[in-house]
Amino acid sequence: MLKTYLTNIHRPKRLSEIDWENNLTVVNRITISFSNLIDQIFKLLSALQTYLLIHFFEAKSERDDHKIMADLQTGDYDLNHGLQDHDEIDAKIEEIVSSGEKFTDEEFDIADDDNAGDEHARVPDQTDDFSFIGDGHEACDIAQGGLGDCWFLSALSSLAQDLPEDAPLRVKDIAVQRVLQPEFNNSEEAREAGIFKFKFFRLGEWIDVIIDDDLPTRKRARPSDTGEWWVPLVEKAYAKFSGSYEKIQGGNTCWALQELSGGITVELKNLSKGNAQQAAENAAARGISLFKVFYHIQNRALICTSNLGDGGNDVITNGLVHGHAYSLLRIDYVMKNDGETVKLVKIRNPWAQTEWTGEWSDHCPNWEEVSDEEKERIDFAVEDDGGFYMNFEDWIGEFEMFTICMLPRLDPDDEEVASDDEARARDRRVIGTFVPGESSPVDVQELQSSFNEPSMHVQAQLKVDPLYGKPTRFVWIQFLLDSKLKESRYIMFNLYEADDDTPEDQKLSKREIRSLKKVNPILPGGQDGYVIDYYRHNGFMFSLDAPKRYIIVGTTATPEASEEPCKFMIRTVGPQMELAHLE
Template structure:
């Protein structure tokens, strides 16, 4: 974590002596008239994103961003691959071969692995059996529950999964080529990833992710395509669920850390409404013990992470599959959360409201049926919201569109615009406001709000969501892209043609910001803005950190967005 001290203010410009003290736009006290030469006191801070608990013994080294096209292929190239196959020849991916190099980025070597195609494992393999479902997803010997819990979350909308891995691809018989194409949303666009359908197996069983239905293969092949996009299967060990949900939907995701969310009742209302309106939700378990190697001695990640006394797994990501209130005969109204372990086995919560808990006897049969309560050893279970907050470290919510008022529902979007930019070392990588003069050199974007919202509660403002995403596409199989600590700040301006100089920040409060700088892939700020001109400034915490970024702005009312040169 870092922070900076306040800075001496430059001479203030001449002002009207009668100017009155006014409230700071961001609500932080009042903003004194410039005449008194009282500078704005800013102390920016930064923090690192927490480890997930799945990180392996070997951490992927990081490098600066380069081309970012690892694993990505153009549609024309896919057709060329298909057309160049000889009769009865099946596609073999030379860029992601059936070798240990596609499994590991480290020096690990695993013996006894045989790569087999689905038709060699099942008589009638299919990509989907009765569509996609959260119950399809079963984690294998790889520590990528952050990705698989996201797959299970998005599977509540099968059409979205079918957009990612189109269902018209056959795994045997007429038209079969052994070539599989998947789509992922990467830095503002949908890209294609092409793999062959050979899967790593041991003793005739797929060793990584699979479907609960033996002849269904969308889970295993989607995981393989995602592994190629990251360079190897091992590179999927440890990640952020909110990133995976965005990659699968192109939506907006936000993480809520339990320790930083004092109003748990408000969070429950958010989860309840978000769940009812189709949002995708994951959560991750607290990690109290040091992380262990990704690849255990017997080659299975799950053997390195046993369940605790509560039946939960430390450092593990789960899918939130239901949020509900029930009426108990003796206890009254109870807030419950349904959670799914991607292991899809008997590793389940064994505390209050678990499958076998007698408390369910106080809930009417009608309510139990409506909740879809079962007593199966399938990794899915109910628990009280209080226990959920105590046992889980964070919860992430992804919506297809913006949730301006953070009420759990996707709001109407009148416009969405995006602009890509770059922090250039020595030119436009000014860092945070710990140095106002350097901060002023960052790229600046003019946001013009033209109308107010039409509802009575708008009070003459328009709802706006501003997000900044840093470039994250991989360039090399054995090197990850360095994730910068990023943030955004928004100021009001009276001059739409002019960049804000360093002197502006000494005496003007921001209208809003994304908060503490952090090395997340995307940060955002929800705002209620009056019509007028605003300047959006994306920045890294440290100065002179080169990188690429994208500014995304959503609003139900018309607005314009352009770069200030």
């Protein structure tokens, strides 16, 4: 009623459009009567009052007009969209195992042309020496075969790499056990029934994927040298999870790292020797050592790196394959016999062969200056297994893309692993569903023009308290969508610093959003201003003042017009923070 009434009021011009000169000429006319002057002033004041009244109600009406997402919710680790009934999966496995028959997966046609075609067979028909995991999983078990999924296998290598015995944080161990489910998959009943179970992370929950043991004979990863088949089996499960083997032919390590670990991934891309050196110098100017940053997080994060040189996998320069993904296995200081310390990184090619031939490669004379004890400490060996060392500067200079996945039970400023209960409480989430045309743009063209419209995005409020008394802290935030691998989708995700005048616990108007200071992420870099990015389980790392309140604004759209709803989750992991949706 109020809105209808206001639209019938004579609308004054904007302040900038009022003919002030014509109205104020009366002041300059000596002949004008004092009463006429007063009359003109009252008319102007009346117009100004009406103008302010109209715009007050416009702002209120704009906020009242917000379409509220019916399923908006705020919670912790246990909050999700309920994509799967896990009790139903467990019952299905029990039924298959107790039937005494070999399991055939009717949900995933291995003979489809997008999978193996005619080139497939059950594992017992491909080998007489079969085990799931025999002497323990490790990165060197992973060897890429006839499928172009180096991006997935390099991420798997990062997860499977053994931690040093003195590593205080065992989060990687927990993550890989969750994915591989070795207790069930190593059992005799699983082997006899030909059924295997794995878990992958999607939209905030762990999804069970069941497969049979009918594998491609050519288009798959190779078993380990000791007859372990866990790699080709988990590869098949990931192909089913993603839609087909063809779907995982080429991909992005962001997808694999996030879906294998449930962590928050950020991507540094388009690096070159020049800007990598500049980045190192900029960090040094702020008292930050890039090497120390990577060294500090290596046991609490997964790191993959890619060489994006032209020409594809057929081009190899200094032993590095162009257009290829590698896993980072280790970062360490190595002591030479003369007491000098060098900074080295250990990289692995998922081909399990073809290695770096530059400085500190397997056959480099530099190793003659390192004692046998030091070589043993860092697990150095001259083997054609795809693993190799190189110095830190060469690594930064030779690779153009780095993907860092912070594991979910950790905060980058926190020194301790949280308990299970505390870890669940730290994982703060907002979920809902975008409906194109109602609560999100219908396509990327509309996204460009309407991303700040409150009816076209979700808003959340983030309250950040100090950690260890520091006035600033790193905060990781993730924007997840119900979008599968190679489904094209774009996002707009922005963070604003609230001020004293910013309303609390309610969705802001377009005008209120525009009045706030936008905060750009540290990672990924180059996101100054407003950026439309393609979706890839996008994560962001911010350096935020504390205590402080922030407003998150996120939305998504497809390249072409679509009416298909899209579930989403905004997620942050860490202590001393509160996240809540606004409506």
